[in-house]
Amino acid sequence: MNIIIVGCGNVGYAIARSLSAEKIYDVTVIDSDSDSFEHAVETTDAIFINGNGFSESTLIEAGARDAHLLISVTGSDETNILCCICAKHLGTKNTIARVSGTELGGMWKDLGIDAIINPELQTALEISRQLRYPTAANVDTLLGGRVELITYKVADAPGFFVGKSPSQFFGEYDADILIAAVERDGKAIVPNGDFIFQDGDLLRILGRPSSISNFFFILGKKPERIKDTMIIGGGRTTYWLADLLSRQAPKTRVKIIEKDKTRCESLAEKLSIKTSMCLVVHGDGANEETLLSEDIEQAGCVICLTDEDEHNVLISLYSQRAGIKKVITEVNYVNQKLVRELGLKNIVCPLSITTEFIMRYIKSLTGNEGNNERAMANEIYDGADGSIQAIEFKVTAKARCLGTPIKGLKLRNSLLIGCIIRDESIFIPAGDTSLQMGDTVIIISKESKIHHLDDILANRLPSIFSGSL
Amino acid sequence: MNYRLVLRLIGNILKIEAMLMAFPLAVSLLYKNSYRTIAAFAAPMLILLAAGFALGSAKPKSMQFRARDAFAAASLAWMAMSFFGALPFYFSGGFASFIDCIFESVSGFTSTGISILVYTENLPESILFWRSFAHWTGGIGVLVFMLAATPEANASGVNLLKAESTGLSPDKIVPKVRQSAKILCLIYLSMSAALFVMLIASGMPLFDCIINTASVAATGGLSNKDIGIGAYGNAAAEMVIALFMFLFGVNFTIYYYIVNKKIKQALADEELRVYVAIVIVSIAVIAIDISSIYGSVPSGLRYAIFQVTSMVSSTGMVTADFESWPALSRALLFIFMFTGACAGSTSGGAKMVRFIVLYKAAKAELRKIIHPGSEQPIALNGRKVSSDIISKASLFLFCYFFLFIVSVLLVSIEGADILTSSSAVIASLSNSGPGLNAVGAYKNYSKLSALSKSVLSFCMIAGRLEIIPVLILFKPSIWKRGGMD
Numbered sequence: 003m004n005i006i007i008v009g010c011g012n013v014g015y016a017i018a019r020s021l022s023a024e025k026i027y028d029v030t031v032i033d034s035d036s037d038s039f040e041h042a043v044e045t046t047d048a049i050f051i052n053g054n055g056f057s058e059s060t061l062i063e064a065g066a067r068d069a070h071l072l073i074s075v076t077g078s079d080e081t082n083i084l085c086c087i088c089a090k091h092l093g094t095k096n097t098i099a100r101v102s103g104t105e106l107g108g109m110w111k112d113l114g115i116d117a118i119i120n121p122e123l124q125t126a127l128e129i130s131r132q133l134r135y136p137t138a139a140n141v142d143t144l145l146g147g148r149v150e151l152i153t154y155k156v157a158d159a160p161g162f163f164v165g166k167s168p169s170q171f172f173g174e175y176d177a178d179i180l181i182a183a184v185e186r187d188g189k190a191i192v193p194n195g196d197f198i199f200q201d202g203d204l205l206r207i208l209g210r211p212s213s214i215s216n217f218f219f220i221l222g223k224k225p226e227r228i229k230d231t232m233i234i235g236g237g238r239t240t241y242w243l244a245d246l247l248s249r250q251a252p253k254t255r256v257k258i259i260e261k262d263k264t265r266c267e268s269l270a271e272k273l274s275i276k277t278s279m280c281l282v283v284h285g286d287g288a289n290e291e292t293l294l295s296e297d298i299e300q301a302g303c304v305i306c307l308t309d310e311d312e313h314n315v316l317i318s319l320y321s322q323r324a325g326i327k328k329v330i331t332e333v334n335y336v337n338q339k340l341v342r343e344l345g346l347k348n349i350v351c352p353l354s355i356t357t358e359f360i361m362r363y364i365k366s367l368t369g370n371e372g373n374n375e376r377a378m379a380n381e382i383y384d385g386a387d388g389s390i391q392a393i394e395f396k397v398t399a400k401a402r403c404l405g406t407p408i409k410g411l412k413l414r415n416s417l418l419i420g421c422i423i424r425d426e427s428i429f430i431p432a433g434d435t436s437l438q439m440g441d442t443v444i445i446i447s448k449e450s451k452i453h454h455l456d457d458i459l460a461n462r463l464p465s466i467f468s469g470s471l
Numbered sequence: 472m473n474y475r476l477v478l479r480l481i482g483n484i485l486k487i488e489a490m491l492m493a494f495p496l497a498v499s500l501l502y503k504n505s506y507r508t509i510a511a512f513a514a515p516m517l518i519l520l521a522a523g524f525a526l527g528s529a530k531p532k533s534m535q536f537r538a539r540d541a542f543a544a545a546s547l548a549w550m551a552m553s554f555f556g557a558l559p560f561y562f563s564g565g566f567a568s569f570i571d572c573i574f575e576s577v578s579g580f581t582s583t584g585i586s587i588l589v590y591t592e593n594l595p596e597s598i599l600f601w602r603s604f605a606h607w608t609g610g611i612g613v614l615v616f617m618l619a620a621t622p623e624a625n626a627s628g629v630n631l632l633k634a635e636s637t638g639l640s641p642d643k644i645v646p647k648v649r650q651s652a653k654i655l656c657l658i659y660l661s662m663s664a665a666l667f668v669m670l671i672a673s674g675m676p677l678f679d680c681i682i683n684t685a686s687v688a689a690t691g692g693l694s695n696k697d698i699g700i701g702a703y704g705n706a707a708a709e710m711v712i713a714l715f716m717f718l719f720g721v722n723f724t725i726y727y728y729i730v731n732k733k734i735k736q737a738l739a740d741e742e743l744r745v746y747v748a749i750v751i752v753s754i755a756v757i758a759i760d761i762s763s764i765y766g767s768v769p770s771g772l773r774y775a776i777f778q779v780t781s782m783v784s785s786t787g788m789v790t791a792d793f794e795s796w797p798a799l800s801r802a803l804l805f806i807f808m809f810t811g812a813c814a815g816s817t818s819g820g821a822k823m824v825r826f827i828v829l830y831k832a833a834k835a836e837l838r839k840i841i842h843p844g845s846e847q848p849i850a851l852n853g854r855k856v857s858s859d860i861i862s863k864a865s866l867f868l869f870c871y872f873f874l875f876i877v878s879v880l881l882v883s884i885e886g887a888d889i890l891t892s893s894s895a896v897i898a899s900l901s902n903s904g905p906g907l908n909a910v911g912a913y914k915n916y917s918k919l920s921a922l923s924k925s926v927l928s929f930c931m932i933a934g935r936l937e938i939i940p941v942l943i944l945f946k947p948s949i950w951k952r953g954g955m956d
Contacts, residue, residue: 022626028646036857044535047626049646059853 004069005364006094007031007048008055008085009076010038012334013100013121015046016357017073021364022047030064033076055085058092066092071367073360075100075119083113090114098363100356102238117363121356126242128350129305129330130250133231134215144392144444148428149421150211151182151392156203159221163199171199177217179209180420180430182446183390190390192416192448208392208420208446210428232301234287234317235308236260236269239332239352243305248277255279259296261286288313290320303328311336318346366396392420393445393452397437401455409433412460419458420444472949475531477544480631482526483621484548484613488555489519491608492601495559499597508595511562519555534625541630542940543949545614549932552613553577556605565594570921577928579605580613581935582817584692584787584904587917587924591697596678599695603685609935610689610719610817611659612636618652628652634940638814639824639860644727658726659817663688666715673707687712690719690817692787692904701790706773709790713780717750720784720812741852742813742824746783749823753779753807757800764796775800782807785819787904794911801907805894808901819902819934821871825864827851832861870938875900878926885920895919899930 003026007014010033019042021027029048033039036052043050053060055074066072072089074082079101086097096116110118127147143150156163163171168181184191185204191197209217231247233240236258244256256279260266263284270282285292287308298304304321306314311333318331322345330348333341341349397404403411408419408431421430423442429435437443445458452458496512498504536544557569557576566572571587578585579602586602588594608616612635618624628648633641643651663684670680682695696702700709721743728737737743758768758775765771774791781788782804793804811820828851835847849856875896882892887909894906895916910916916924933941943949 022646025647030646043629044537044627047629047646047648049643 003071003367004028004030004065006061006064006066006069006072006089008072008074008082009033009100010035010042010050011075011077012353013075013356013360014073015042016353017075017360018042018048019046020357020361027364030069032060032064055081056088058088061085061089061092066094069094071096071098071364073098075356075360079103079106083110083115086115087113096367098360119356119359121352122238123242124355124359125239125332125350125352126246128355129239129243130246131211132330132348132350133247133303133328134211134250144208145394145423145428145442148210148423149208149444150214151206151208152214154205154207156199156205157201160201162221163203163205164201165198167196167198168193169195175220177209177220178213178430179207179217180418180446182206182208182392182418182420190448192390192418192446194415194418206390208444209430213430230254230301231256231303231305232296232298233258233305233307234293234314235306235332236262236265236282237307237309239307241269241272243307244273244280245276248273248279252277252279256281257296257301258282259285259287259292261288287317293317293320293324298326299324301326303330305330305332307332315341315344315346319344322346390446390448393447395443395445395455397439397441397443397455400439401437403456403459404437404439407434407436411458413458414447414449414460416448417452417458418446420446472543472952473531473533473535473537473540474952475529476534476536476540477547478526479529479531480544480617481548481551482523482529483617484523484552485519485555486523486527487613487617487620488552489516489523491604492516492519492559494604495597495601498600499595502596504595504597508563508597511559511564512597512601514562515555515558518558522555534627536627536630538630538633539943539949541627541634542943545631545634546932546936546940546944548614549580549936553580553928553932556580556601559601560598563595563598565598567917568921570924571917574916574924574928575602576605577931579603579691579693580609581902581931582606582609582689582691582785582819583899583902583931583934584686585898585906585910585916585927586693587915587919589697589915589917591695599682600678602693603682603691603695606689606691606693607663607685610691611655615652615655618649619656622649624649624652635936636815637822637937638722639822639828639856639864641815644724654727655723658723659688662715662718662726666711669711669715670708673705673711675703675705675708679703683708683712686788687715687786688719688817690716690784690786690812690819690902692781694788699789700777709773709777712788713777716780716784716786716788720746720780720816720818722813722815724815725813739852742827745823745827746813749810750779750783753783753803757796757803760797760800778804779807782903783810783818784812784816785901785903787898789905792911794907805897805907808894808897808903811901819900821868821901824851825867828856828861828864829868831856832865867938870942871900874930874933874938874942878930881926882919882923885923887919892923895923895927896930899927900934902931902934 005021005027007018007029010031014031018029018031022029030051031048032051032053032055034054039050051060051064055076066089072086072094074085076082082099082101086099090097098117098119099110099115100121101118102120102122181193183206184193186200207214207217231254233243233256240258244258247254247256258269258280260269260282266282266284273280283296287293298321304326306317308314314331314333315336318329321329328348329346330350331341331346332350332352334351334353338349338351419431421428421444424438445452492512492515496516499509499512553573553576556579557572560566560572560575561569574587614631614635618628618631626648629643632643632648632652644654645651666687667680667684670683679695686693694700700712725737725740725743754775757779758772761775762768762771765774777790778793793801809821810826811822812818814822814824828849831849835849839845839847849861878896879893882896890907891909894908895910898904898906905911
């Protein structure tokens with residue numbers, strides 16, 4: 003599969019590096035600044051072309067005539083859009099553009115661009131997700147955010163679980179969620195019908211965002227709304243986040259501190275149309291005095307989104323010491339492990355969010371049409387005795403497991419059918435649900451050798467030859 | 472320098488060399504050579520395997536070949552390979568001294584093709600085969616071969632490819648470094664196979680076909696006859712060899728373009744055009760120049776075609792004693808030793824593309840004197856050539872001539888005339904083969920002193936790797952351990 007990447011900045015480099023490490027991808031990188039290649043050549047098995055991403059000759063040289071995908075991730079929206087249009091015109095099958103501005107709206111579809119990635123919006127979504135469940139640590143997402151996976155301690159609400167099996171729990175309570183995995187004594191278990199919960203179990207729960215909120219409601223753990231949120235830094239991510247918060251939690255007050263006067267003005271203007279709960283303050287968030295005079299100690303949550311990682315880390319550390327319960331730190335280029343070691347727990351990394359989004363898109367292209375091979379696999383738990391994976395399938399061809407109600411299928415051990423997307427709706431399957439053509443299915447399995455949809459059946463051994471990767 | 476990584480690479484190269492030595496061993500068994508000859512291959516094979524596994528077991532902390540590691544590894548690997556490759560010569564007993572064996576082995580692997588042997592034809596077949604087979608493995612480069620063969624090659628392997636390939640800024644043909652190496656090997660193999668079939672068709676004996684295929688494909692030049700290809704008196708074979716010497720002097724990337732039906736792009740290559748033009752013009756000039764010796768222009772043409780393609784591709788095979796040719800013809804052949812053929816081919820010399828780029832740079836500089844302040848960009852094949860590349864090309868030429876000067880001085884110590892010493896040095900540096908005067912077409916290098924032979928051996932390796940990887944060994948800091956390992 004030939005992939006062209008335009009722009010060898012942080013994102014372009016990260017994608018090029020992880021793609022080129024896989025055998026099936028042939029990667030060509032275009033950048034107008036040949037200096038940006040220098041550090042990349044030794045680590046990235048790709049061809050680097052110095053040129054303009056929307057020049058005809060450069061695109062042809064990079065093989066845009068028969069490339070499968072062009073990803074344009076330069077710093078400029080206009081360049082990215084133009085690169086995609088030009089490549090598509092030359093014959094590239096799919097194109098992805100990184101577009102941060104809001105001006106384009108939905109027009110990108112008409113321009114022939116197959117997908118756009120807005121790193122700032124994705125980051126804001128990720129942050130809003132982390133804000134939603136104050137008691138749940140570790141929120142992961144599947145299917146591009148349409149399904150969430152949270153970790154929950156049985157010890158937090160033992161009365162609901164201990165001594166019961168999952169079917170008993172769901173018999174008592176109407177929760178549209180799936181208990182995908184249980185961690186007990188450092189081991190991972192995929193619970194079946196006769197599994198009994200114990201105190202000390204750690205549950206991995208999968209469901210739509212609304213069902214998960216509902217689940218917390220049932221447990222009587224209605225997430226306490228964070229009253230005041232303070233955001234340091236007023237860039238694009240802040241705009242999207244404030245916008246999201248104003249819709250998800252209209253009563254939450256948001257205070258934004260930004261040191262650039264013009265940024266303050268334009269942000270205040272844009273947000274005033276959407277909400278009245280936002281206050282934009284001109285001041286330096288890295289200055290302790292400013293933070294104190296804006297009552298940082300009263301905030302329920304502090305989110306650091308300045309352009310400098312160093313500032314974000316320092317302000318977060320300061321906020322934590324000031325007693326703030328939830329501190330979220332944006333980190334782009336500083337080593338994440340180091341930041342965690344400093345004691346900061348909630349880290350968002352726009353770079354990895356963007357990279358993951360694009361890698362996901364590419365994997366969905368390679369999910370071979372018409373043979374039911376797996377599209378993606380996410381490790382959802384890594385235990386001492388092996389890991390549990392969420393494996394995604396697109397049902398595009400006939401399979402033995404189609405058409406029969408799930409309770410009639412003889413599935414393998416330690417395997418669950420997690421959730422199904424059918425006609426844009428997402429649901430957790432019941433016993434009488436049957437898989438159909440066109441579904442997207444998430445399989446939870448401890449066995450990683452599931453490459454083909456029929457591998458979920460107990461009487462079919464993992465086929466050696468179907469493992470394409 | 473990441474010692475463990477470099478040692479591991481050398482170990483792997485030695486293992487490959489052990490495998491390669493199985494071929495001459497088979498030849499020696501097939502032709503029922505003396506037990507001593509058979510042992511002369513069997514023993515080094517065992518030594519190579521032992522050394523290969525000992526070094527190959529090094530466990531580097533980092534598998535990343537930095538440019539400095541790759542350069543040092545390439546030159547050290549070539550030296551190790553040449554040293555162990557000399558053992559069969561030494562054990563067989565047919566050589567006067569160990570330095571002679573080293574010289575012969577280096578000349579083989581670097582595809583230079585100069586010999587210190589006086590009576591080639593008396594040697595066992597297996598020894599003759601090993602000399603030419605060394606050419607063939609050195610021609611495309613053993614690192615390229617290794618990159619294609621080992622699955623563990625990572626992205627930094629491109630530095631190894633760069634250290635061994637020739638030209639302005641050698642790079643991958645396709646995105647994957649292993650795939651690029653495979654393509655190069657495949658082109659090399661299929662062209663060698665084509666040459667072999669055509670030589671058989673020309674009526675050359677089978678064993679000689681094998682020897683000459685290996686020598687010509689690598690543009691090496693060692694032969695199993697004392698007087699070379701001329702000994703067969705076979706005009707068809709001569710023309711086949713001339714054609715392939717010419718073809719192996721072309722950048723292999725061009726063949727990749729042609730296979731991929733990018734004929735237009737292939738034919739538009741500036742270096743290729745200059746190369747073809749120079750070859751045609753030189754053949755015409757020399758054919759006319761020597762017509763008085765051979766009676767007519769057509770009969771001169773046969774020798775001219777062979778000698779021009781042989782010298783320009785730095786093969787160094789001879790069908791005629793060009794020592795007796797007029798000065799103009801001799802001068803042309805001598806100059807080819809400096810230029811060589813195209814970058815990215817198996818030929819030696821400084822490569823035409825460097826002269827093309829520097830010629831353009833000089834022209835731009837002159838224009839700049841006339842119109843100060845004017846922008847004078849330099850382009851090759853429609854792409855701008857960065858000033859970095861130009862300064863690298865001129866630095867290469869400086870190093871080339873600097874090494875030439877130092878070596879000529881060292882070789883002159885033994886007292887040979889200046890033409891002999893300087894042509895011997897340039898023939899070694901450019902991996903051509905025969906020089907002029909005392910080291911001319913039908914003479915050989917056996918009478919030189921041990922010092923001169925060592926200097927020339929060094930020149931051959933330096934020339935094959937395009938100087939810089941070898942010179943880097945003289946920087947003391949390369950021998951210091953890096954922070955990591």
